[in-house]
Amino acid sequence: MSRRQPSTEVPVPITDTAALAALCERLQGEAFVTVDTEFMRERTYWPELCLVQLAGDHEVAVVDTMAPGLDLAPLGALLADSKVVKVFHAARQDVEIFLLKFGAVPTPLYDTQVAAMVAGFGDQVSYDALARALAGASIDKAHRFSDWAARPLSPAQISYAAADVTHLRAIYRGLVARLEREGRTGWVEEEMAALADPATYRADPETQWERLKPRTHNRRFLALLRAAAAWREREAQRVNIPRQRLAKDETLLEVAATAPTTPAELSRARGITDGFAKGKSGASLLAALEEARKLPDDALPELPRDRGPAPSPALVALLKVLLAAQSEAHHVAPRLLASTDELERLAAGEDVPALHGWRRSVFGDAALALKAGRIALGVDGKKVRVIEAG
Template sequence: MPRQPQSEFPSPVFITETADLEALCARLRMEPFVTIDTEFIRERTYWPELCVVQLGGVGDVAVIDAQAEGIDLASLGALLADPSVVKVFHAARQDVEIFLLMFGATPVPIFDTQVAAMVAGFGDQVGYDALVSALTGAQIDKSHRFSDWSARPLSASQLAYAAADVTHLRSVYKKLLERLTQDGRIDWVEEEMAALTNPGLYQADPEAMWLRLKLRPSGRRQAGLLRAIAAWREREAQRVNIPRGRLVKDEAIPEIAALAPDSVEGLTRARGVTRGFAEGKSGLSLLAAIAAAKALPENELPELAPRERDGPRPSPALLALLRVLLAAKSEEHGVAPRLLASSDDLDRLATEDTPSVPATQGWRRRMFGEDAMALKEGRIALATRGKRIRLVQLGANDTAEDAA
């Protein structure tokens, strides 16, 4: 494919001084949109360590050294909070989380080109380089994808790589906006962007972390232990600033809950728990959390959801039909299946009479949810026409044999 000439974009500048950043942000606040990316490291820490921020405007492309001595990023925060400037990201969640932690608020308004590409028919979670290639014909240099962005000085090739992330993004944004406007899907994207600017999306509740492990406790008492251990891990990982999995691995949590130790010796019986850890500040605080959970009265233990009490399971045949319908609707409308309905949405559609899930709300309901409910209730059927799936309306007198 032809390579987009770099001369179409301004030459990038490297900013290490507060005054230069303030001047840049003042100019960018006069524009309708600005493209943004970040480079950070998180492999060894719980909290992301911001290293570089890239900003792109009509006449400016800048790589900001977020670790430069004495630099004040307040003007960047003001730009991110300016409602008159659209902030354009690709795969925005980690970038938005960083800015929420730094400035106490999410950037507004935002436009995530990865989400927009899913709405526009580019597939599920399309990568930035693939999207740039599809929409502009440019090829992205991947050589610095795994650079250590905390090391200084940054090389000229690193700066060029970082700048490319916001230069090509301008072209991608414009082309996606044009396509979505023509297809009448801008309001769909706006619904998704509203969700991405909700601070609650990025603020993990330690008391709910055990639910992410998708464990199946044998009863409420064990559920209380699982909740306490997972909540302790989240808070302790934040306190010592290491990844939660390096503190205690996921698979160790149910084992510790089963042991329910009340001593250092008991805690060391869990696989992966060293005596040094058990005797240290973290180990002793974990034992205290377990003791507190064991002392909880019955009415303060977690309630188990019906599905966790071996309630009705989705019919495999019905789930298969819903997946076929989802694939057909995705193909018909050119929208990524995952954006229309998640696996949990399909499970709940199959088991609940009136499921309150994203697939039954807003534009998803019109595109998929209404037909999914009609299929489950026997008001429509699936058939083939050539190589495509079509829906067949069933009349009041139509019958079908129940699957055994």
């Protein structure tokens, strides 16, 4: 049976619950649905969902999530339907939004950016690049930085939003067929398991201090920094503003160093106003610092222990060459196999993801063999190749 060509008309945004429920009921009969969102986050901690775009085999829809009185429950039911694959491109931020909105990760989940990396399209390949390669389409990015919270939306904005799921159908089908031919479907399934884990999207306030990369081993300072960073995360969530707008990283480092105990002392820190120091946020920050001061020595945090002697830079360089060679030979993005930090840890004898699952067969076993002297690297014409050691 021939497949009907999808309509090229600009969809009328869905603004009422009955229309959304009817759409989701139709889409629940599909094998897969492509999904994208438009949101704003510049002025808030939590993303403000503005649009959801959905496409089945024969229709494309744009849901105006800001429409008064619109109940998104039918969308939540569709995203939870295990019989329908939900296809995203670069899914992480979209999935985070739906996890916040519905309390669950869409399931089952398929990310075409990750699948494209497995299929050899390079690191973090863009949607428009895949659209050109697999759908023969050119994407107009003129509305990429639109204010999606402003109403009314123009036909051009709606058309732009709809295009993000229209061509995703052909991209998904092309990747699935390619990966099935190459026997890599299981590789993608391993990657999707991490994306489907809700813990992937939840920032732990108690570990936020590690992102600041303090350069001291003073554990009392680290306790104050941990308290300040955890306070910022929770307070930014409470008042719904970006964490850096609430307090910059350098402000937290200075607060931990000066350990203020009063609003007057707190107001002397760079980036802290007198009004902030005397207000509710300042009081809660001072309270968090006071709790950290009371911690016994055995409860103080510490920086990760040194790994011992640094691995030979030459060994790390060899592993980088091997990574590039194996990536080229297997047509898979190098970044998906191992990061630079993971190569250094591998050289130091630590356990890394490259030693598990499909990565081990592509790169991990060869890396261990290179370290053990069982293989060497040589040049064959214009390519690096692996040579079995005599």
